Amino acid sequence: MLEMLRWGVAKGRRGATGLYPDVHSSFMPNGPKVETALCSLVQTVGCYSAGNGVKPRLQNVTWEVVSAVSAQGGAQGLMALLFVPLLVADVSDISRFLSVFHRPHVGVIQAARQLLSDEQAPLRQKLLADLLHTVSENIAAETRAEDPPWFEGLESRFRNKCAYLRFSCASRIRTYLREVSSHTSVVGAQAREEYARAVAAMAQKLRAAQYNGSYFDRGAKASGRLCTPEGWFSCQGPFDMADCASRHSINPYGSRESRVLFSTWNLDHIIEKKRTVIPALAEAVGAQAGRQVDWEYFYSLLFTCENLKLVHIACHKKTTHRLSCDPRRIYRPQAKPTRRRAARKRP
Secondary structure: OHHHHHHHHHHHHHOOOOOOHHHHHHHOOOHHHHHHHHHHHHHHHHHHHHHOOOOOOOOOOOOHHHHHHHHHOOHHHHHHHHHOOOOOOOHHHHHHHHHHHHOOOHHHHHHHHHHHHHOOOHHHHHHHHHHHHHHOOOOOOOEOOOOHHHHOOOOOOOOEHHHHHHHHHHHHHHHHHHHHHHHHHHOOHHHHHHHHHHHHHHHHHHHHOHHHHHHHOOOOOHHHOOEOOOOOEEOOOOOOOOOOOOOOEEOOOOOHHHHHHHOOOEEEEOOOHHHHHHHHHHHHHHOOOOOOEOHHHHHHHHHOOOOEEEEOHHHOOOOOOOOOOOOOOOEOOOOOOOOOOOOOOOO
């Protein structure tokens, strides 16, 4: 079943080292690369089966088909893999299947390119294209000298991948700040100065944090990035779901194509930026009546992962979120006046 493959992916993600040591070793250290290849395969076969009214089910396929791909590394093995009904029988078979993606032979890549140039069937074209895309990525390379194709179309000032991805993330955050600042003219005249002060405080904090560019930087500390040390990003799912049901993932460090595709992923505000957060800030400034607006709360909603989810374009819902700011956090708590004790009279 397709479910069996998905289960195998989940097992590898959790690092099953006891009963299934091969699964774990197949996923590390390039685990996300393997997982992406397998998830793509599962999705492709699943769509094909559903489109043809066929319920996905486990086929009794001998392991020789898959081992031919890994050991021989030739077009014959790949052709066999693409022409038989996919799916393997147990977890150990899945582990060996993943090894094809984990350490691909040069012969496998060459054979896949040869087959793709002559292939006419759409399903097998996609399987071959996905295979080639996954195994051809130069994820470990970091500098322009190590991976010149990755930097095509980018300014010469970007000399390594981390620097560009930091800039890419910071650019998104700067855009959000400009949107907040542009709302100043909409705020009432009496509250406009206070609104501008709040925006200035946010801007100062963002500059100190380098506009949170570390979110996309695989070289940043774990607490400050959204990816693995290798650069793999996982979709966090729509605003109204705990995670991504489709298991979308991408590594923009791998290839120019992946870098470009990653630009279509969104940092989605759970509590909407334009519809809710910015208007709430403007309203709070205008109605503070001696209270102090907690601009740091709004900062967290606008510019940090407290209210941002990284999502694949298919998981970016454009519907109204119907969520509001926490009324308890809009203003800073007021200090309670301390009562002075009456001085004791000396006898």
